[in-house]
Amino acid sequence: MAAEQETVDGRRLRGERRRAQIIEATLAIVRRDGATGVTHRTVAKEAGITTSLTLYYFATLDDLLVAALTSVTDTYTHRIRRLMDTDEDPLDGLAHLIAESAGPGRERALAERELSTLAARRPALRPIARRWRDNVAELARTRSDDEDAIEALVALTDGLCTAILLDDHEADPDHIRALLGKTLFGDAP
Amino acid sequence: MAAEQETVDGRRLRGERRRAQIIEATLAIVRRDGATGVTHRTVAKEAGITTSLTLYYFATLDDLLVAALTSVTDTYTHRIRRLMDTDEDPLDGLAHLIAESAGPGRERALAERELSTLAARRPALRPIARRWRDNVAELARTRSDDEDAIEALVALTDGLCTAILLDDHEADPDHIRALLGKTLFGDAP
DNA sequence: CAATTAGTTGTACTATCGTACAAGTAGTAC
DNA sequence: GTACTACTTGTACGATAGTACAACTAATTG
CATH class of the missing domain: 1.10.10 (Arc Repressor Mutant, subunit A)
Known part of the structure; x- marks a missing residue:
C-alpha cells in the first residue's frame, strides 16, 4: 500500500x-x-x-559528492557481480576491468579514486568506499579460501589501478591476469 | 665560483x-x-x-601543490633508501612503514595519496608521483630479480596503504611482512 | 475546491578566493 | 654612494562559491 x-x-x-x-x-x-x-x-x-x-x-555540496561516490561504486558493483555470475574465468574478467583503467574506463576509475579518497577523512563514507574492495574479495572467494591470498589480491588490484592511473603503466589484460593468478594461487593457473 | x-x-x-x-x-x-x-x-x-x-x-596555487608533493615524496624516498642501506630485512622495514599508515604516519600517507592523485590529471607531475613506486621497486630488486614479482609487490604496497587509509584495515607489521614475502618470493621467507 | 505537497525559478547576501600591483625595506655589487 | 636585486608589506579587484529565502507552478489528497 x-x-x-x-x-x-x-x-x-x-x-x-x-x-x-x-x-x-x-x-x-x-x-x-x-x-x-x-x-x-x-x-x-x-x-x-x-x-x-x-x-x-x-x-549541500557534500551530499552531491556522496551521491556521486555511491553511484560510481554501484557501477563497479554491478560489473563485478556480472563477472561472478558467468561461467567465464572471473579473474580474467577482473583483469580486463583493471586494464580498462588505461583506456575507456580511465575517467571512471580516476573518478572512483578521487571520490573514494574523500572517505579517508569521512568515516561515514567508509562503507561505500570499501565496497569495491569487498566486491573484489567476494569474487576472489569464489576461487580461493586462503584469506591472506584474498587480501593480497584485493590490494594488488588497487595497486595495479593506481599504477595505471598515475603512471600510464602497461595495461595488458593477459599480463594482469597472470599477476592476479600468481597472487591468488601461488602459480598462475 | x-x-x-x-x-x-x-x-x-x-x-x-x-x-x-x-x-x-x-x-x-x-x-x-x-x-x-x-x-x-x-x-x-x-x-x-x-x-x-x-x-x-x-x-600559483599549483606551484604550492607541486612543491608539497615533491617534499612528501622526498621524505618517503629517504625513508626507503635508509631501509636499503641497512643490514636488516628491508621487507620488514617496508612492512613497518606501511603499518605506520595506520598510526603516526597516517596523515603523511594520506597527504601523499591526495597529492599524488593530482598527477593523474597532470602529466608533468608523473615523474614525482612515480618515485614512491620506483623506490619500492628498487628495494624489491635487492631481494629478487623476478620483474613480475617486483611489479606485484609494488602494487601490493600501494593497495595495502589504500586499505589502511580508506578502510581502517588491520595494520600488523608481521602480517604485512608475510604478505610482502609471499608476493615477492612465492613463500614467506 | 481548498489545502497540502513536491517541484521549480529567481534574487541576493556573505565569504573566500586567486591574483595584480605598488610601495617600501634590506642586502649586494661596483 | 648609487643602482640593482631580493625580499616584504599592504591594498584592492573581479570572480566564484555556498547558501538563504521567497514566490510561483504543478500534482495530489480528502
Missing part, C-alpha cells in the same frame, strides 16, 4: 528522475575536471538546470 | 629558508585538511606570514 502509493505519485517519480540526472551531471564533472570541479553551479550548468534545483535535491 | 656566489648572498639563503617554511606550512594544511585546504591564504596564515610572501615564492 505504502510502497504502491510511492510509485504512483508522479511527482515523486519525476523527482527521482531529476535526482538521477543531477547525479549523472555530477559524475560527468568529476570525470572531466576531478572532484574539485564539483560545485552547485558547475553541476547545474552541466545538467542544464538552475542551482536552486541542485540545492533542492542535494542540500 | 658560481655555486659559492649563491650561498654567500644572505638574501638568497633567507629566501630558501622562507621557501622551506612555506612548503612546511603547506604540508601541515594538506595533512590536516586535505589538498583542497591549500590556498594562499590558509598557507600564509599557517606560516604566520602574508599571502604576498606565499605569492612571491610560489606564483
Whole structure:
C-alpha cells in the first residue's frame, strides 16, 4: 500500500528522475575536471538546470559528492557481480576491468579514486568506499579460501589501478591476469 | 665560483629558508585538511606570514601543490633508501612503514595519496608521483630479480596503504611482512 | 475546491578566493 | 654612494562559491 502509493505519485517519480540526472551531471564533472570541479553551479550548468534545483535535491555540496561516490561504486558493483555470475574465468574478467583503467574506463576509475579518497577523512563514507574492495574479495572467494591470498589480491588490484592511473603503466589484460593468478594461487593457473 | 656566489648572498639563503617554511606550512594544511585546504591564504596564515610572501615564492596555487608533493615524496624516498642501506630485512622495514599508515604516519600517507592523485590529471607531475613506486621497486630488486614479482609487490604496497587509509584495515607489521614475502618470493621467507 | 505537497525559478547576501600591483625595506655589487 | 636585486608589506579587484529565502507552478489528497 505504502510502497504502491510511492510509485504512483508522479511527482515523486519525476523527482527521482531529476535526482538521477543531477547525479549523472555530477559524475560527468568529476570525470572531466576531478572532484574539485564539483560545485552547485558547475553541476547545474552541466545538467542544464538552475542551482536552486541542485540545492533542492542535494542540500549541500557534500551530499552531491556522496551521491556521486555511491553511484560510481554501484557501477563497479554491478560489473563485478556480472563477472561472478558467468561461467567465464572471473579473474580474467577482473583483469580486463583493471586494464580498462588505461583506456575507456580511465575517467571512471580516476573518478572512483578521487571520490573514494574523500572517505579517508569521512568515516561515514567508509562503507561505500570499501565496497569495491569487498566486491573484489567476494569474487576472489569464489576461487580461493586462503584469506591472506584474498587480501593480497584485493590490494594488488588497487595497486595495479593506481599504477595505471598515475603512471600510464602497461595495461595488458593477459599480463594482469597472470599477476592476479600468481597472487591468488601461488602459480598462475 | 658560481655555486659559492649563491650561498654567500644572505638574501638568497633567507629566501630558501622562507621557501622551506612555506612548503612546511603547506604540508601541515594538506595533512590536516586535505589538498583542497591549500590556498594562499590558509598557507600564509599557517606560516604566520602574508599571502604576498606565499605569492612571491610560489606564483600559483599549483606551484604550492607541486612543491608539497615533491617534499612528501622526498621524505618517503629517504625513508626507503635508509631501509636499503641497512643490514636488516628491508621487507620488514617496508612492512613497518606501511603499518605506520595506520598510526603516526597516517596523515603523511594520506597527504601523499591526495597529492599524488593530482598527477593523474597532470602529466608533468608523473615523474614525482612515480618515485614512491620506483623506490619500492628498487628495494624489491635487492631481494629478487623476478620483474613480475617486483611489479606485484609494488602494487601490493600501494593497495595495502589504500586499505589502511580508506578502510581502517588491520595494520600488523608481521602480517604485512608475510604478505610482502609471499608476493615477492612465492613463500614467506 | 481548498489545502497540502513536491517541484521549480529567481534574487541576493556573505565569504573566500586567486591574483595584480605598488610601495617600501634590506642586502649586494661596483 | 648609487643602482640593482631580493625580499616584504599592504591594498584592492573581479570572480566564484555556498547558501538563504521567497514566490510561483504543478500534482495530489480528502
